[in-house]
Amino acid sequence: xxxxxxxxxxxxxxxxxxxxxxxxxxxxxxxxxxxxxxxxxxxxxxxxxxxxxxxxxxxxxxxxxxxxxxxxxxxxxxxxxxxxxxxxxxxxxxxxxxxxxxxxxxxxxxxxxxxxxxxxxxxxxxxxxxxxxxxxxxxxxxxxxxxxxxxxxxxxxxxxxxxxxxxxxxxxxxxxxxxxxxxxxxxxxxxxxxxxxxxxxx
Numbered sequence: 001x002x003x004x005x006x007x008x009x010x011x012x013x014x015x016x017x018x019x020x021x022x023x024x025x026x027x028x029x030x031x032x033x034x035x036x037x038x039x040x041x042x043x044x045x046x047x048x049x050x051x052x053x054x055x056x057x058x059x060x061x062x063x064x065x066x067x068x069x070x071x072x073x074x075x076x077x078x079x080x081x082x083x084x085x086x087x088x089x090x091x092x093x094x095x096x097x098x099x100x101x102x103x104x105x106x107x108x109x110x111x112x113x114x115x116x117x118x119x120x121x122x123x124x125x126x127x128x129x130x131x132x133x134x135x136x137x138x139x140x141x142x143x144x145x146x147x148x149x150x151x152x153x154x155x156x157x158x159x160x161x162x163x164x165x166x167x168x169x170x171x172x173x174x175x176x177x178x179x180x181x182x183x184x185x186x187x188x189x190x191x192x193x194x195x196x197x198x199x200x201x202x
Contacts, residue, residue, distance in 0.1 A: 006035075011030055011037065012027055014037060015030060015040050018041055025044060026044070045180075063080065063082035063094075063098075064080075064095065064098050066079050066095075066099055066101070066102045067102065068105075073199070074198060075106045075198050075199070076196075077102045077105045077194060077196050078194065078195045079098065081094070081098040081101060081190075081191055081192070082188075082191075083185065088185045093181055093185065094181065097189070100168065101161075101191060104164070105194050106196065108167055110160060110161035110164055111159040113160070113162060113191050113192070113194065114160065115156050118159075126151075131148055134148060162175035162178065163175065178191065
């Protein structure tokens with residue numbers, strides 16, 4: 001006989017506190033997860049990201065330009081974070097996201113916002129280096145190709161803003177952080193561009 005898990009109001013309230021999702025969405029996720037809060041959280045997280053992806057084509061012309069200067073005055077960042085309406089741009093969640101991203105950029109020094117934004121010359125240089133590293137290895141060509149692809153993936157994770165692990169919580173990427181705010185606000189939220197300055201840097 002199949003055991004039926006009773007989804008209590010207390011469980012729903014706890015999941016809502018974790019995810020900011022609606023009551024009915026929390027109830028459905030808990031039912032799907034058999035009452036397991038961690039599984040229900042993951043279910044909602046995936047659904048929210050899917051919705052955020054669908055919103056990505058909508059125009060985001062409002063937003064803020066956030067600045068951050070490190071305490072020692074040697075690193076400064078400007079980042080433009082966009083959304084669809086001025087109303088969302090003035091919310092605490094949106095402003096907090098802009099501040100967090102500026103701080104992250106100061107710490108992690110990304111090369112570009114998205115993978116497709118990486119300068120072609122920089123990407124070709126990385127590919128040549130990885131190809132040269134495996135050229136002399138006695139491995140099948142197909143294996144060498146996979147090794148180069150794996151090293152490129154690692155390069156993206158280390159140097160591309162939306163692929164980087166968030167400095168304040170390495171269980172999520174900056175891209176996931178942006179999608180979470182997009183899901184909670186119901187708008188397309190995107191990092192348009194950033195500039196990072198370091199004293200004595202080139």
